[in-house]
Amino acid sequence: MRLVLVGPPGAGKGTQADFLAAHLSVPKISTGDIFRANVSQGTPLGLEAKRYMDSGGLVPDEVTINMVRERLAETDAADGFLLDGFPRTVPQAVALDKMLADNGTSLDLVLELVVDNDEVIRRLAGRRTCHTCKRIWHIEFDPPTYNGSCDNCGGELYQRDDDKPETVAERLRVYARDTSPLVDHYAAQGKLVGIDATGPVEDVTERAIDALRSYSA
Numbered sequence: 001m002r003l004v005l006v007g008p009p010g011a012g013k014g015t016q017a018d019f020l021a022a023h024l025s026v027p028k029i030s031t032g033d034i035f036r037a038n039v040s041q042g043t044p045l046g047l048e049a050k051r052y053m054d055s056g057g058l059v060p061d062e063v064t065i066n067m068v069r070e071r072l073a074e075t076d077a078a079d080g081f082l083l084d085g086f087p088r089t090v091p092q093a094v095a096l097d098k099m100l101a102d103n104g105t106s107l108d109l110v111l112e113l114v115v116d117n118d119e120v121i122r123r124l125a126g127r128r129t130c131h132t133c134k135r136i137w138h139i140e141f142d143p144p145t146y147n148g149s150c151d152n153c154g155g156e157l158y159q160r161d162d163d164k165p166e167t168v169a170e171r172l173r174v175y176a177r178d179t180s181p182l183v184d185h186y187a188a189q190g191k192l193v194g195i196d197a198t199g200p201v202e203d204v205t206e207r208a209i210d211a212l213r214s215y216s217a
Protein backbone atom coordinates (compact mmCIF):
# COMPACT_ATOMS: atom_id res chain seq x y z
CA MET A 1 0.00 0.00 0.00
CA ARG A 2 1.15 3.56 -0.75
CA LEU A 3 -0.13 5.69 2.08
CA VAL A 4 0.30 9.33 3.17
CA LEU A 5 -0.42 10.62 6.68
CA VAL A 6 -1.43 14.26 6.86
CA GLY A 7 -2.31 16.36 9.89
CA PRO A 8 -1.09 19.33 11.92
CA PRO A 9 2.11 19.27 13.97
CA GLY A 10 1.51 17.07 17.01
CA ALA A 11 -1.54 15.32 15.53
CA GLY A 12 0.16 11.99 16.24
CA LYS A 13 1.47 11.20 12.75
CA GLY A 14 4.81 9.84 13.98
CA THR A 15 3.13 7.85 16.76
CA GLN A 16 0.59 6.26 14.42
CA ALA A 17 3.08 5.86 11.56
CA ASP A 18 5.15 3.39 13.58
CA PHE A 19 2.12 1.15 14.26
CA LEU A 20 0.63 1.45 10.78
CA ALA A 21 3.89 0.84 8.91
CA ALA A 22 4.42 -2.33 10.98
CA HIS A 23 0.78 -3.36 10.39
CA LEU A 24 1.14 -2.87 6.62
CA SER A 25 4.74 -4.21 6.43
CA VAL A 26 5.91 -1.11 4.55
CA PRO A 27 8.74 1.30 5.39
CA LYS A 28 7.85 4.47 7.28
CA ILE A 29 9.40 7.46 5.54
CA SER A 30 9.35 10.60 7.68
CA THR A 31 10.86 13.71 6.14
CA GLY A 32 11.11 15.28 9.63
CA ASP A 33 13.12 12.26 10.86
CA ILE A 34 15.41 12.37 7.81
CA PHE A 35 16.03 16.12 8.31
CA ARG A 36 16.68 15.62 12.05
CA ALA A 37 19.15 12.77 11.35
CA ASN A 38 20.99 15.07 8.93
CA VAL A 39 20.98 17.90 11.47
CA SER A 40 22.51 15.68 14.14
CA GLN A 41 25.15 14.37 11.69
CA GLY A 42 25.95 17.97 10.59
CA THR A 43 25.56 17.18 6.86
CA PRO A 44 25.13 20.05 4.33
CA LEU A 45 21.45 19.05 4.01
CA GLY A 46 21.09 19.15 7.79
CA LEU A 47 22.72 22.59 8.03
CA GLU A 48 20.35 23.95 5.40
CA ALA A 49 17.25 22.27 6.86
CA LYS A 50 18.01 23.48 10.40
CA ARG A 51 17.67 27.12 9.35
CA TYR A 52 14.03 26.52 8.43
CA MET A 53 13.14 23.98 11.12
CA ASP A 54 14.32 26.18 13.99
CA SER A 55 11.97 28.97 12.95
CA GLY A 56 8.99 26.66 12.33
CA GLY A 57 9.12 27.18 8.57
CA LEU A 58 9.29 24.60 5.79
CA VAL A 59 12.45 23.42 4.07
CA PRO A 60 12.25 24.57 0.39
CA ASP A 61 10.20 22.31 -1.88
CA GLU A 62 13.05 21.57 -4.29
CA VAL A 63 15.35 20.28 -1.54
CA THR A 64 12.58 18.19 0.05
CA ILE A 65 11.25 16.75 -3.22
CA ASN A 66 14.74 15.65 -4.35
CA MET A 67 15.35 14.01 -0.98
CA VAL A 68 12.06 12.08 -1.16
CA ARG A 69 12.67 11.10 -4.79
CA GLU A 70 15.97 9.48 -3.75
CA ARG A 71 14.40 7.75 -0.76
CA LEU A 72 11.49 6.34 -2.79
CA ALA A 73 13.96 4.93 -5.33
CA GLU A 74 15.38 2.61 -2.64
CA THR A 75 14.34 -1.02 -3.04
CA ASP A 76 12.39 -1.31 0.22
CA ALA A 77 9.87 1.27 -1.05
CA ALA A 78 9.22 -0.47 -4.37
CA ASP A 79 6.02 -2.22 -3.25
CA GLY A 80 4.66 0.30 -0.79
CA PHE A 81 5.44 2.93 1.83
CA LEU A 82 3.96 5.17 4.45
CA LEU A 83 4.89 8.84 4.09
CA ASP A 84 4.80 10.88 7.31
CA GLY A 85 5.21 14.65 6.86
CA PHE A 86 5.42 14.62 3.08
CA PRO A 87 3.86 16.09 1.02
CA ARG A 88 3.35 19.30 2.94
CA THR A 89 2.63 21.75 0.15
CA VAL A 90 0.60 21.50 -3.05
CA PRO A 91 3.77 21.63 -5.23
CA GLN A 92 5.18 18.69 -3.20
CA ALA A 93 1.91 16.77 -3.74
CA VAL A 94 1.97 17.46 -7.47
CA ALA A 95 5.63 16.33 -7.62
CA LEU A 96 4.78 13.13 -5.72
CA ASP A 97 1.86 12.36 -8.05
CA LYS A 98 4.22 12.77 -11.01
CA MET A 99 7.05 10.72 -9.43
CA LEU A 100 4.66 7.82 -8.89
CA ALA A 101 2.97 8.16 -12.29
CA ASP A 102 6.41 8.02 -13.96
CA ASN A 103 6.81 4.61 -12.29
CA GLY A 104 3.32 3.47 -13.29
CA THR A 105 1.95 3.69 -9.75
CA SER A 106 -0.09 6.10 -7.63
CA LEU A 107 -1.05 6.74 -4.03
CA ASP A 108 -3.71 4.46 -2.59
CA LEU A 109 -4.89 6.51 0.36
CA VAL A 110 -4.29 9.72 2.29
CA LEU A 111 -5.21 9.48 5.96
CA GLU A 112 -5.92 12.83 7.63
CA LEU A 113 -5.52 12.91 11.43
CA VAL A 114 -8.07 15.46 12.64
CA VAL A 115 -7.32 17.22 15.93
CA ASP A 116 -7.78 20.81 17.13
CA ASN A 117 -5.05 23.35 17.94
CA ASP A 118 -5.53 23.29 21.74
CA GLU A 119 -4.92 19.54 21.83
CA VAL A 120 -1.91 19.89 19.51
CA ILE A 121 -0.36 22.51 21.80
CA ARG A 122 -0.81 20.21 24.83
CA ARG A 123 0.72 17.29 22.96
CA LEU A 124 3.76 19.19 21.70
CA ALA A 125 4.47 20.81 25.07
CA GLY A 126 4.80 17.37 26.70
CA ARG A 127 6.48 15.43 23.89
CA ARG A 128 9.79 13.72 24.63
CA THR A 129 11.74 11.64 22.10
CA CYS A 130 14.39 8.99 22.71
CA HIS A 131 17.84 9.96 21.39
CA THR A 132 18.65 6.32 20.69
CA CYS A 133 15.59 4.46 19.36
CA LYS A 134 13.47 7.58 18.50
CA ARG A 135 10.44 6.23 20.43
CA ILE A 136 8.01 9.12 21.06
CA TRP A 137 6.72 9.67 24.63
CA HIS A 138 4.49 12.21 26.34
CA ILE A 139 5.09 13.28 29.94
CA GLU A 140 1.35 13.19 30.71
CA PHE A 141 -0.40 11.04 28.06
CA ASP A 142 2.25 8.33 27.54
CA PRO A 143 4.86 8.74 30.28
CA PRO A 144 7.99 6.57 30.55
CA THR A 145 8.48 4.77 33.88
CA TYR A 146 11.49 6.90 34.81
CA ASN A 147 11.62 10.59 33.97
CA GLY A 148 14.05 11.31 31.15
CA SER A 149 14.77 7.70 30.21
CA CYS A 150 13.25 5.47 27.50
CA ASP A 151 11.49 2.26 28.64
CA ASN A 152 12.24 0.72 25.25
CA CYS A 153 16.03 0.97 25.22
CA GLY A 154 17.14 3.00 28.25
CA GLY A 155 18.15 5.90 25.95
CA GLU A 156 18.04 9.53 27.06
CA LEU A 157 14.87 11.49 26.25
CA TYR A 158 15.01 15.01 24.81
CA GLN A 159 12.60 17.79 23.93
CA ARG A 160 12.67 18.90 20.28
CA ASP A 161 13.96 22.45 19.67
CA ASP A 162 10.93 23.21 17.50
CA ASP A 163 8.48 22.37 20.32
CA LYS A 164 9.03 25.77 22.01
CA PRO A 165 5.68 27.62 22.23
CA GLU A 166 6.65 30.43 19.80
CA THR A 167 7.89 27.91 17.20
CA VAL A 168 4.78 25.77 17.63
CA ALA A 169 2.60 28.83 16.93
CA GLU A 170 4.50 29.45 13.69
CA ARG A 171 4.30 25.76 12.68
CA LEU A 172 0.51 25.90 13.14
CA ARG A 173 0.31 29.04 10.97
CA VAL A 174 2.42 27.37 8.29
CA TYR A 175 0.23 24.25 8.45
CA ALA A 176 -2.97 26.29 7.94
CA ARG A 177 -1.48 28.28 5.07
CA ASP A 178 0.66 25.73 3.18
CA THR A 179 -0.39 22.20 4.16
CA SER A 180 -4.14 22.26 4.81
CA PRO A 181 -4.85 22.86 1.06
CA LEU A 182 -3.68 19.24 0.56
CA VAL A 183 -6.98 18.12 2.04
CA ASP A 184 -8.83 19.55 -0.98
CA HIS A 185 -6.13 18.30 -3.37
CA TYR A 186 -6.58 14.69 -2.24
CA ALA A 187 -10.33 14.92 -1.68
CA ALA A 188 -10.64 15.92 -5.35
CA GLN A 189 -8.76 12.71 -6.23
CA GLY A 190 -11.14 10.67 -4.02
CA LYS A 191 -8.19 9.49 -1.90
CA LEU A 192 -8.76 11.34 1.37
CA VAL A 193 -10.09 9.68 4.52
CA GLY A 194 -10.27 11.76 7.72
CA ILE A 195 -10.25 10.16 11.16
CA ASP A 196 -10.77 11.61 14.63
CA ALA A 197 -7.25 11.60 16.15
CA THR A 198 -8.33 12.46 19.71
CA GLY A 199 -8.54 10.01 22.58
CA PRO A 200 -6.11 7.23 23.54
CA VAL A 201 -3.37 6.32 21.05
CA GLU A 202 -4.68 2.77 20.64
CA ASP A 203 -8.21 4.04 19.81
CA VAL A 204 -6.76 6.25 17.08
CA THR A 205 -4.77 3.28 15.73
CA GLU A 206 -7.98 1.23 15.65
CA ARG A 207 -9.80 3.97 13.70
CA ALA A 208 -6.89 4.19 11.29
CA ILE A 209 -6.82 0.44 10.71
CA ASP A 210 -10.61 0.47 10.16
CA ALA A 211 -10.13 3.19 7.54
CA LEU A 212 -7.44 1.11 5.81
CA ARG A 213 -9.68 -1.95 5.96
CA SER A 214 -12.62 -0.16 4.34
CA TYR A 215 -10.26 1.04 1.62
CA SER A 216 -9.10 -2.51 0.84
CA ALA A 217 -12.64 -3.96 1.08
Ligand code: AP5
Binds near residue numbers: 171
Ligand atom coordinates in the same frame (compact mmCIF):
# COMPACT_ATOMS: atom_id res chain seq x y z
P1 AP5 B 1 7.98 16.85 11.37
O1 AP5 B 1 8.89 16.09 12.20
O2 AP5 B 1 7.26 16.19 10.26
O3 AP5 B 1 6.97 17.60 12.36
P2 AP5 B 1 5.38 17.85 12.31
O4 AP5 B 1 4.64 17.54 11.08
O5 AP5 B 1 5.27 19.25 12.78
O6 AP5 B 1 4.83 16.77 13.21
P3 AP5 B 1 5.36 16.39 14.58
O7 AP5 B 1 6.49 15.40 14.43
O8 AP5 B 1 5.62 17.60 15.44
O9 AP5 B 1 4.07 15.70 15.22
P4 AP5 B 1 3.37 14.34 14.90
O10 AP5 B 1 2.09 14.57 14.18
O11 AP5 B 1 4.33 13.34 14.31
O12 AP5 B 1 2.99 13.93 16.39
P5 AP5 B 1 3.66 12.85 17.40
O13 AP5 B 1 3.29 11.47 16.96
O14 AP5 B 1 5.10 13.15 17.63
O15 AP5 B 1 8.73 18.12 10.72
C1 AP5 B 1 9.57 18.94 11.48
C2 AP5 B 1 10.09 20.07 10.58
O16 AP5 B 1 10.85 19.50 9.48
C3 AP5 B 1 9.02 20.92 9.90
O17 AP5 B 1 8.56 21.96 10.74
C4 AP5 B 1 9.79 21.44 8.68
O18 AP5 B 1 10.66 22.49 9.03
C5 AP5 B 1 10.63 20.24 8.27
N1 AP5 B 1 9.91 19.38 7.32
C6 AP5 B 1 9.50 18.10 7.53
N2 AP5 B 1 8.87 17.64 6.43
C7 AP5 B 1 8.89 18.64 5.52
C8 AP5 B 1 8.38 18.78 4.21
N3 AP5 B 1 7.70 17.79 3.60
N4 AP5 B 1 8.56 19.94 3.56
C9 AP5 B 1 9.25 20.96 4.14
N5 AP5 B 1 9.73 20.90 5.39
C10 AP5 B 1 9.56 19.76 6.07
O19 AP5 B 1 2.80 13.18 18.71
C11 AP5 B 1 3.01 14.39 19.42
C12 AP5 B 1 2.90 14.13 20.93
O20 AP5 B 1 1.57 13.75 21.24
C13 AP5 B 1 3.80 12.99 21.44
O21 AP5 B 1 4.32 13.31 22.69
C14 AP5 B 1 2.84 11.78 21.54
O22 AP5 B 1 3.25 10.89 22.59
C15 AP5 B 1 1.52 12.47 21.88
N6 AP5 B 1 0.37 11.76 21.34
C16 AP5 B 1 0.26 11.16 20.12
N7 AP5 B 1 -0.97 10.64 19.96
C17 AP5 B 1 -1.66 10.95 21.10
C18 AP5 B 1 -3.00 10.69 21.54
N8 AP5 B 1 -3.87 10.01 20.80
N9 AP5 B 1 -3.36 11.18 22.76
C19 AP5 B 1 -2.48 11.86 23.55
N10 AP5 B 1 -1.20 12.11 23.18
C20 AP5 B 1 -0.80 11.67 21.97
